Amino acid sequence: xxxxxxxxxxxxxxxxxxxxxxxxxxxxxxxxxxxxxxxxxxxxxxxxxxxxxxxxxxxxxxxxxxxxxxxxxxxxxxxxxxxxxxxxxxxxxxxxxxxxxxxxxxxxxxxxxxxxxxxxxxxxxxxxxxxxxxxxxxxxxxxxxxxxxxxxxxxxxxxxxxxxxxxxxxxxxxxxxxxxxxxxxxxxxxxxxxxxxxxxxxxxxxxxxxxxxxxxxxxxxxxxxxxxxxxxxxxxxxxxxxxxxxxxxxxxxxxxxxxxxxxxxxxxxxxxxxxxxxxxxxxxxxxxxxxxxxxxxxxxxxxxxxxxxxxxxxxxxxxxxxxxxxxxxxxxxxxxxxxxxxxxxxxxxxxxxxxxxxxxxxxxxxxxxxxxxxxxxxxxxxxxxxxxxxxxxxxxxxxxxxxxxxxxxxxxxxxxxxxxxxxxxxxxxxxxxxxxxxxxxxxxxxxxxxxxxxxxxxxxxxxxxxxxxxxxxxxxxxxxxxxxxxxxxxxxxxxxxxxxxxxxx
Amino acid sequence: xxxxxxxxxxxxxxxxxxxxxxxxxxxxxxxxxxxxxxxxxxxxxxxxxxxxxxxxxxxxxxxxxxxxxxxxxxxxxxxxxxxxxxxxxxxxxxxxxxxxxxxxxxxxxxxxxxxxxxxxxxxxxxxxxxxxxxxxxxxxxxxxxxxxxxxxxxxxxxxxxxxxxxxxxxxxxxxxxxxxxxxxxxxxxxxxxxxxxxxxxxxxxxxxxxxxxxxxxxxxxxxxxxxxxxxxxxxxxxxxxxxxxxxxxxxxxxxxxxxxxxxxxxxxxxxxxxxxxxxxxxxxxxxxxxxxxxxxxxxxxxxxxxxxxxxxxxxxxxxxxxxxxxxxxxxxxxxxxxxxxxxxxxxxxxxxxxxxxxxxxxxxxxxxxxxxxxxxxxxxxxxxxxxxxxxxxxxxxxxxxxxxxxxxxxxxxxxxxxxxxxxxxxxxxxxxxxxxxxxxxxxx
Numbered sequence: 044x045x046x047x048x049x050x051x052x053x054x055x056x057x058x059x060x061x062x063x064x065x066x067x068x069x070x071x072x073x074x075x076x077x078x079x080x081x082x083x084x085x086x087x088x089x090x091x092x093x094x095x096x097x098x099x100x101x102x103x104x105x106x107x108x109x110x111x112x113x114x115x116x117x118x119x120x121x122x123x124x125x126x127x128x129x130x131x132x133x134x135x136x137x138x139x140x141x142x143x144x145x146x147x148x149x150x151x152x153x154x155x156x157x158x159x160x161x162x163x164x165x166x167x168x169x170x171x172x173x174x175x176x177x178x179x180x181x182x183x184x185x186x187x188x189x190x191x192x193x194x195x196x197x198x199x200x201x202x203x204x205x206x207x208x209x210x211x212x213x214x215x216x217x218x219x220x221x222x223x224x225x226x227x228x229x230x231x232x233x234x235x236x237x238x239x240x241x242x243x244x245x246x247x248x249x250x251x252x253x254x255x256x257x258x259x260x261x262x263x264x265x266x267x268x269x270x271x272x273x274x275x276x277x278x279x280x281x282x283x284x285x286x287x288x289x290x291x292x293x294x295x296x297x298x299x300x301x302x303x304x305x306x307x308x309x310x311x312x313x314x315x316x317x318x319x320x321x322x323x324x325x326x327x328x329x330x331x332x333x334x335x336x337x338x339x340x341x342x343x344x345x346x347x348x349x350x351x352x353x354x355x356x357x358x359x360x361x362x363x364x365x366x367x368x369x370x371x372x373x374x375x376x377x378x379x380x381x382x383x384x385x386x387x388x389x390x391x392x393x394x395x396x397x398x399x400x401x402x403x404x405x406x407x408x409x410x411x412x413x414x415x416x417x418x419x420x421x422x423x424x425x426x427x428x429x430x431x432x433x434x435x436x437x438x439x440x441x442x443x444x445x446x447x448x449x450x451x452x453x454x455x456x457x458x459x460x461x462x463x464x465x466x467x468x469x470x471x472x473x474x475x476x477x478x479x480x481x482x483x484x485x486x487x488x489x490x491x492x493x494x495x496x497x498x499x500x501x502x503x504x505x506x507x508x509x510x511x512x513x514x515x516x517x518x519x520x521x522x523x524x525x526x527x528x529x530x531x532x533x534x535x536x537x538x539x540x541x542x543x544x545x546x547x548x
Numbered sequence: 549x550x551x552x553x554x555x556x557x558x559x560x561x562x563x564x565x566x567x568x569x570x571x572x573x574x575x576x577x578x579x580x581x582x583x584x585x586x587x588x589x590x591x592x593x594x595x596x597x598x599x600x601x602x603x604x605x606x607x608x609x610x611x612x613x614x615x616x617x618x619x620x621x622x623x624x625x626x627x628x629x630x631x632x633x634x635x636x637x638x639x640x641x642x643x644x645x646x647x648x649x650x651x652x653x654x655x656x657x658x659x660x661x662x663x664x665x666x667x668x669x670x671x672x673x674x675x676x677x678x679x680x681x682x683x684x685x686x687x688x689x690x691x692x693x694x695x696x697x698x699x700x701x702x703x704x705x706x707x708x709x710x711x712x713x714x715x716x717x718x719x720x721x722x723x724x725x726x727x728x729x730x731x732x733x734x735x736x737x738x739x740x741x742x743x744x745x746x747x748x749x750x751x752x753x754x755x756x757x758x759x760x761x762x763x764x765x766x767x768x769x770x771x772x773x774x775x776x777x778x779x780x781x782x783x784x785x786x787x788x789x790x791x792x793x794x795x796x797x798x799x800x801x802x803x804x805x806x807x808x809x810x811x812x813x814x815x816x817x818x819x820x821x822x823x824x825x826x827x828x829x830x831x832x833x834x835x836x837x838x839x840x841x842x843x844x845x846x847x848x849x850x851x852x853x854x855x856x857x858x859x860x861x862x863x864x865x866x867x868x869x870x871x872x873x874x875x876x877x878x879x880x881x882x883x884x885x886x887x888x889x890x891x892x893x894x895x896x897x898x899x900x901x902x903x904x905x906x907x908x909x910x911x912x913x914x915x916x917x918x919x920x921x922x923x924x925x926x927x928x929x930x931x932x933x934x935x936x937x938x939x940x941x942x943x944x945x946x947x948x949x950x951x952x953x954x955x956x957x958x959x960x961x962x963x964x965x966x967x968x969x970x971x972x973x974x975x976x977x978x979x980x981x982x983x984x985x986x987x988x989x990x991x992x
Contacts, residue, residue: 077930117853124848125916127923146927173860176885180815180863188812189708291811294703328630329644338640341696344704357704360649381703383696383739418644425647425666428599432931510742511692542813 064258066239068445070246070438078150078253079435080130080157081244082261083365083442084139086235088215089208089272095223096548097215101178102231103132103139109170111159116170119156130157135352135366136209137272139235140442142365144435147248158260164232171225182217187541191296191488192379193357194288194544199298200352201545202286202484203372207275211548218547237267242445246438274369277302283531285485285499289492290541294381295392296488299399300374303477305350307367307454308447313461314473315350321419322406323348323375326360329422332375335398339517342380342395342507349374350477361430364439367446373478375399386508389498392489393505397527404480410471420462431455492538499531572953573922575929580948581775585787586759589778590939590949592766595932600667600767603936604677605943606659607762608755610731611874612792615747617740620733623654624698624741625751629661631686631694633679642676649933655731657873658944664933667768671777677763678781681756688745695741702738709814713985716808717819717877721981725797727876757789758782762943767932797823797875804981809988815863816884816986820897823979824878827871827941829951834871835958836966837878837974841869842917843967844904845880851900855893861885862893873945877981878974890984904971908964918959925956 070079084103091098107130110116123129130143141161145153186194197212204210214220243261245254279302305315323330325347328338332346347356350373352366380395382388411419431437437455444453451457489495498505504526513521581589595601609622629652632639643650648665663673705711715730722728732738763782765774800823828834845851845867855862863883871878884893928938942951 077927117857120852120857121848121916125919125923127920127927144927146923149923169857169860173857176860177863180883184813184815188814190705191707192704292707294700294706327644328640337697337700339693341693341700343700344697360651379700379703381699383699422644422647426649428647428666429649429664432596432933434930509692510695511689513689 064255066242067254067258068242068244068438068441069254070244070434070441071249072247072434075248075434076147077144077247077434078147078249079144079246079438080142081246081365081435081438081442082141082161083242083244083445084141084236085137085240085242085269086139086231087135087137088211088213089136089275090231090235091211091215094219094548095227096211096219097178097213098223098227098231099139100134100213100215101174101220101223102228103134103141104174104178105166105171105228106160106164106232107132107141108174110165110167112163112165113159114156116167119160122152122156126153128153130160133365134213135354136213136368138365138367138446140365140439142435142439144247150249154257158257161236162260162263166225166229168225171228175220175223178214178220179217182214182220182545186214187544190357191290191292191294192298192376193355195296195298195486195488196354196356196374196376198286198288198486198544199300199374199484200372202284202486203277203300203302204275204370207277208272209275209277209368209370212545216545216547234267235269236264237269238262238264239266240269242442244438244442246441247434277370280482280484282481282535283483283485283529284535285487285531286537286539287492287495288486288488288539288541288544290488290490292488292490293388294379295388296379297377297392297396297486298374299377299396299483299485300372301479301483303350303371303373305371305477306369306447307351307443308449311473311476313458314465314470315477316458317416317419317423317462317465318406318411318470318474318478319348319350320423321411321415322402324422325349325353325356325362332399332402335402336377336395340507340509342391344378346378346395346399347376349376361432361436364436364443367443375403383510388490389495390505391507392487392495393498393529394507394525396485397505397529398524400480400529401524401527403478407474407478407480410474411467413467416465416467416470420465423462424459427455427458488541496536496538499529499536500533502528502530573925573956574949574952575926576935578949579771579775581778583758583779583783585783585785586757586789587761587763587782587785588948589763589765589775589782591769591771591774592764592935593768593771594929594935595767597768598667599664599932600670600673600765600769601662601664601932601936602673602677603660603662603764603766603940604681605762605764605940606661606756607657607760607944607947609655609657609659610729610733611656611726611794612755613726613729613733614792614794617737618744618747619729619737620698620702620731620741621737621744621747621751622659623731623733624695624744625748626652626654626659626661627694627698628686628691628748629680629684631684631690633683633685635679635683636676639676639680642672646672648673656727656876658940660940662933662936670769670774674777674781678785681761682785684752684756691745691748692742698741699738702732702735705732706735707812709810709812709817709985712810713808713817713819713983716806716985717821717879717981717983720804720806720983721821721823721877722797724795725874726794727797727872727874753788754790757787758785759787759789762947764936764939764943764949766936794874800979803977806981806983808983808985810985811988814985814987816887816890816984818882818884818890818894818897819983819985820880820894821877821981821983822975824869824871824876824974826875827873827945829946829955830958832958832962832966833970833973835955836962836970838869838871839914839917839921839959839962840904840967840970841867841878842920843909843913844900846917848913848916848920851896855882855896861889887986894982901971901975904968905975907968909967911964914962914964914967918962921959922956
């Protein structure tokens with residue numbers, strides 16, 4: 044695609060620019076002292092060969108974090124250091140991106156390093172061993188022991204996409220990463236890092252002719268035939284399917300969700316964006332789930348929902364970019380539920396889960412009220428300006444626009460008009476089309492998995508207690524939540540030990 | 549999977565680092581509004597059109613938790629600040645109506661509250677923020693409910709190796725000063741929080757006072773209008789800050805060692821800490837120590853090259869020599885690949901310390917490090933929120949932002965001899981605390 048965008052104050056203005064190089068996306072902001080790069084390679088973890096899961100991520104990491112034919116890795120670090128600049132890679136299911144930002148004082152020296160990293164990698168054995176060891180440490184230890192809530196989300200996607208190219212985590216499995224060789228990395232690079240498979244993004248205060256130069260440099264890559272991967276077709280689960288990961292812990296992580304047929308480029312998207320914002324805006328007290336579970340009941344730190352993939356949500360207030368996908372889940376994230384005395388961990392865990400499922404069904408049954416819709420529209424009207432606050436983010440959104448084939452001036456610029464056009468009839472039709480609560484995957488990371496399983500199968504109420512007296516109305520609603528049906532068949536409950544998680548395919 | 553190469557400060561400069569010969573490094577003009585009650589507001593026009601970042605820094609954090617059983621309370625109190633007042637009982641709903649991004653966070657030395665919003669809401673925000681700082685009100689049941697959310701926050705990171713280790717480092721290195729506990733607090737204290745309602749009222753009365761709070765307003769606004777609003781809404785705030793009597797840490801006399809067993813899986817983490825002086829913009833010894841941390845243990849250091857890149861004996865190496873309001877720790881951390889290599893890696897760190905006590909760093913390395921620190925600061929000034937946040941440490945340590953320019957002027961004067969002197973003075977065995985975290989039950 045060919046386009047050029049100028050952005051001020053979060054408002055995107057599209058201006059056609061004849062003669063823009065092919066497969067190049069620019070966000071020109073001539074007054075900016077920064078230049079941002081975002082190089083999109085059209086390959087992700089879905090392109091990993093069977094048994095070599097994690098190869099796309101390892102390849103990108105080796106380029107971003109390794110030597111080039113011009114400089115050894117330590118020399119690269121030394122050259123970047125005085126600029127306080129760097130570059131990084133990010134690999135998702137469908138996309139690999141390399142991003143960086145630099146002050147224009149340092150552009151020439153920086154660009155040489157950035158370009159070499161992508162076009163002239165050394166594939167040094169020592170770099171490969173270092174990165175592979177770091178990846179394995181992440182897989183064997185950090186992923187399993189750092190943050191149960193993030194692990195529960197990864198497991199939700201794993202369950203929902205079994206049997207599809209989205210099944211495995213981007214980082215791969217322990218055994219698959221162990222099997223990856225430097226030759227595998229070279230072959231992956233040769234296959235996908237091709238001039239017809241790479242889109243260049245440049246943003247900020249670059250000078251005339253710079254973009255053409257970058258494109259010419261990257262045109263030195265050979266052309267390759269890249270076979271497209273068919274979009275995943277995840278099946279809707281039949282009923283509630285539960286995965287319990289057993290771990291020594293006194294808090295439970297909970298994720299639940301199901302596939303939805305909804306992408307950013309679909310007509311229903313803005314309706315569902317408003318619905319989701321009201322129901323579960325990310326890390327925001329505006330979220331209805333947050334109000335029900337945290338604010339009123341103090342059960343945990345927050346409760347949110349999603350209509351697009353949102354990895355590493357614990358670390359960011361704004362949506363991740365460059366995680367564009369052709370299939371998405373509706374996802375609810377219930378932050379860790381802790382054990383407080385009196386009460387049992389599993390009762391509290393299931394109470395919070397029941398509360399979330401019940402609220403979801405209430406939304407499906409009753410739809411959004413005009414007041415709730417207006418509140419969501421009002422909130423998002425200004426709040427979403429934050430999503431494009433930096434040049435790097437505006438450029439990343441432009442890359443995602445290219446992925447989705449967003450019409451007009453792109454996603455960020457379409458949010459306000461998209462929301463303004465909504466009415467309750469449209470929104471409530473979209474809710475009924477996309478949401479339900481009978482079929483879903485539920486992931487628990489918790490202690491004593493067998494006890495949890497028994498409690499689930501028993502169907503008995505799971506009440507909670509409070510440190511202070513609550514109103515009669517509050518207690519009456521609690522009784523409804525505690526007994527809310529969560530029907531699960533025994534054959535649909537899977538138990539895994541923590542050290543089995545993502546060990547192998 | 550996301551990775552970042554190069555400096556942690558992956559930022560660009562609002563102005564060239566070289567272009568600060570006259571004036572200071574801070575590239576924006578600002579106006580200081582000082583009220584008779586001691587309240588200070590810094591008004592800075594920067595960032596994108598139509599946006600403001602409204603940052604209130606309370607110079608109270610977990611450092612101020614001097615009473616036994618009250619660790620974590622500054623952070624808990626931060627949560628209560630969102631529970632409303634008589635005038636505006638629905639703080640969340642009002643700010644959501646603006647579409648404002650709003651949040652808060654607490655650390656050792658401060659609690660910071662912010663909103664990022666459209667400029668059109670400036671007056672409403674001044675009204676809302678001044679009101680909750682002056683007139684916060686919440687019933688006891690709300691207080692007890694919020695305590696549950698804080699416990700949840702404690703739990704969501706409780707078993708991460710970093711938190712586990714940091715708790716043990718602080719308990720080992722400090723005897724009396726409140727840096728002995730982390731900001732989130734001891735678990736027993738967090739669990740006891742529902743009983744602390746009366747204490748919370750006194751916490752607000754003593755610390756949420758105009759002399760102890762600094763407003764940093766950054767963005768697109770009319771400065772005269774903003775000043776008038778600040779005067780209108782904050783003048784009625786009665787002074788009365790009662791500084792806590794924070795225990796002075798006695799001088800450490802000998803190296804301390806502790807082995808911590810982590811209940812999950814981890815490679816061994818070695819943490820070497822030295823007692824460091826308080827932050828200063830003008831004390832060359834303090835600034836030199838911060839620079840030394842970068843030179844000796846940063847991503848461009850010889851030791852990083854050796855251990856991380858060439859020999860691959862550690863997964864990472866970092867030097868965190870950023871100083872605090874009171875004397876704190878200068879820390880070196882590394883994750884070691886082979887458990888039987890821990891002692892040898894500690895030896896490498898010690899050899900590096902010894903080397904910097906005797907050898908002078910070369911001029912290029914020092915210049916590159918200064919450049920990195922300056923660009924690192926300047927490149928973070930892209931948005932109004934970035935600018936406001938970049939100023940927090942200066943507000944915390946000095947009560948104002950004037951020290952930004954002073955700090956970078958001092959940085960310019962640092963010589964190789966200053967680094968050697970800082971190493972000799974501060975990186976001493978008698979001030980050292982070594983904590984090694986290993987996996988409980990050993991590596992399988």
